[in-house]
Amino acid sequence: MRPLWRCRACGAHWPCQPARLSLLVEYREDRTALLVYLGLLMAEAHAQLSQLNGQLHHAGLHDRFLTWARARGPAERVTMFHVNHEPGAQIHHTDPFAVPAGERSPVRRLRGRLAAPVTLWTAPGPAGLTVSSTLVAEGEPDRLLGLIDAESDLWAAVEEAGRFAVAPLGPPHRQLADRFAGLFPSPGGLFATGSWTDTPYGPVPADAGGWAGCRLDSAREYGWALLVEATIEVVELVTETDPLLHYRGRYRELT
Structure with missing residues (x-):
């Protein structure tokens, strides 16, 4: 920046x-x-x-x-x-x-002490990004918010398509989360490995417990990130799985 x-x-x-x-x-x-x-x-x-x-x-x-x-x-x-x-x-x-x-930074240390669910955002293109700032707000309509990198490939794809998918990740997805966060090598591209399910909103991991299809409503700079607001159009829940959490710079699991 x-x-x-x-x-x-x-x-x-x-x-x-x-x-x-x-x-x-x-x-x-x-x-x-x-x-x-x-x-x-x-x-x-x-x-x-x-x-x-x-x-x-x-x-x-x-x-x-x-x-x-x-x-x-x-x-x-x-x-x-x-x-x-x-x-x-x-x-x-x-x-x-x-x-x-x-x-x-004291603020960054405070943020690190707030355990957050790890999610994968994807969009047609395809493009994807690991996000640990996803929030769902029930209402009419139901909404989804998240903070993402404005210079990421994901945002460029979301801005062009006007839609994206969000999938909660579980403990088996640690390496996948690191790959889409840019912390792990991805020879052949981010989607080259693993099994994926194609959706109109973007690919989602085939072993994800569920996913949501979202329509982009607005986005604005918020702090050093981009606050994305969207309407949830589709929700598919397959199985109930344990969440992957991000806490103090590490992945954690429920005990």
């Missing part, structure tokens, strides 16, 4: 942890190209942030944009940290990209 150079999704200084992981995956075969790309962005960020904040410490931006992306030698290389790891996955013992405790 320019000129503040914060992540539109999480509000942290960009490149935040998910952005760094995504960039490392995207440029895994060409680290030099990644450094060139980040260098150009660093120069742009320096110019814009200097206008907002006056003189900046260039070294701080250098560490923020470039130091973490440098290729490591064999002795220094570590397994990439994965915050929502699958059983048996190899992870680093700490998050190398975590924001230091003293710099964490």
